[in-house]
Amino acid sequence: MKTTLISIAAGPLLAVLALAQPKPSYKVIDLGTLGGSYSVGFGINNSGDVAGQAATPAQTDGFAATAFVWSRQKGIQGLGVFGPPLFPDCPTCSSDAAAIGANGAVAMGSEISTLDPNGEDFGQFNPFNPTHRVIRGAIWRNGVMTPLPNLPGGNNNNVFWMNNLGQIAGVAETGTFDPSCSTVTPFQVRLFQAVIWGPNGEIQRVLSPLVSKGDTVSNAFTINDRGQAVGNSGLCSTTGLPPFAVSSSTASHAVLWESDGSVHDLGSLGGALNGASSINNKGEVVGVAQSPADGTIHAFLWTKRTGMLDYGAFPGAVATVVGCCHTNNDRGEIVGFSVEPANPYFGRALIWQGPLPKDLNDFVEDPGAFVHLTGASSINDAGEIVCQGITSTGELHACLAVPK
Secondary structure (H helix, E strand, O other): OHHHHHHHHHHHHHHHHHHHOOOOOEEEEEEEOOOOOOEEEEEEOOOOOEEEEEOOOOOOOOOOOEEEEEEOOOEEEEEEOOOOOOOOOOOOOOEEEEEEOOOOOEEEEEEEEEEOOOOOOOOOOOOOOOOOEEEEEEEEEOOEEEEOOOOOOOOOEEEEEEOOOOOEEEEEEEEEEOHHHHHOOOOOOEEEEEEEEOOOOOEEEEEOOOHHHOOOEEEEEEEOOOOOEEEEEEOOOOOOOOOOHHHHOOOEEEEEEOOOOOEEEOOOOOOOEEEEEEEOOOOOEEEEEEOOOOOOEEEEEEEOOOEEEEOOOOOOOOEEEOOOOEOEOOOOOEEEEEEOOOOOOOOOEEEEOOOOEEEHHHHEEEOOOEEEEEEEEEEOOOOOEEEEEEEOOOOEEEEEEEEO
């Protein structure tokens, strides 16, 4: 009852604050590719450097890609994949850069040439043509890759965000078998848990799922500079591994882990599927939750004071997504995307100024090479947004929307 009253009281205030905010206006910069025809951006630091993945001339299937970093000074630079001397050469492996830290270190994941001994496809670089290769997370620093250790008994791990202290949030496989995992994550037969690695690659914390709710797996998508991490927790039969199996999840809890490792259920909007995707340094959490009102996926904002607030659905969308992994900044700005089957582009990039999503395309003053922005995946404290969009030549490219 208390949460309901707070939500009712907060609604008019949020609306007034939204009206008081100036209308944003953006210039869009094409981040390019590594010689291929597509790229996707993931993370951004406060200097405006971007991490992502892009196709080389040899990567042509729409999924295979290589990790990159982009800066205004150097443009786009490929980081390669795991190979000698740590692992055998793998010219057909894929990699991605999830986040770039304040000091230029990069959290990335890469396939290696070794096939998974259990036939799993933990990295899911191509869900339609699985490679079944082992994937390992790493820290890339000044051209050197340092692999992140696995949990005991596990073969795979993956990373999603790096905070300004160099701590990395991600997920690692355990040694416990559970065949029910393949219900939502094809080929997966082992449990997985959220992990925080330190700036030198050491495992600092293993984050438990909500054992009190019977949960067995967890993912950590973002960690802020206070050491708070957010993600989801659930059964392996209902909670999918990122990136692609997350959308197949049927039930999960949105969770917050404090710096001491304690885990808290952030609640729901009344539906079974919930997930927290980002937390800023003020402790404000955003994510997605199924709404029983219309059955679609809505965005949410959670604070310790208000609990979970419904931040709406875009008209015509089956999912309104505040995605992974740093999609709300310390100024309270939020970005994401919609999934719209009737949309010729299948969706659009979104921005929140208050409790309702708006089409980011409507605020683009200078689109550059782009005809439509399809998604937004990260925002820094200057309000610069990592996006992806369709160019005038019909290619999907990573982009940076810069406030004017």
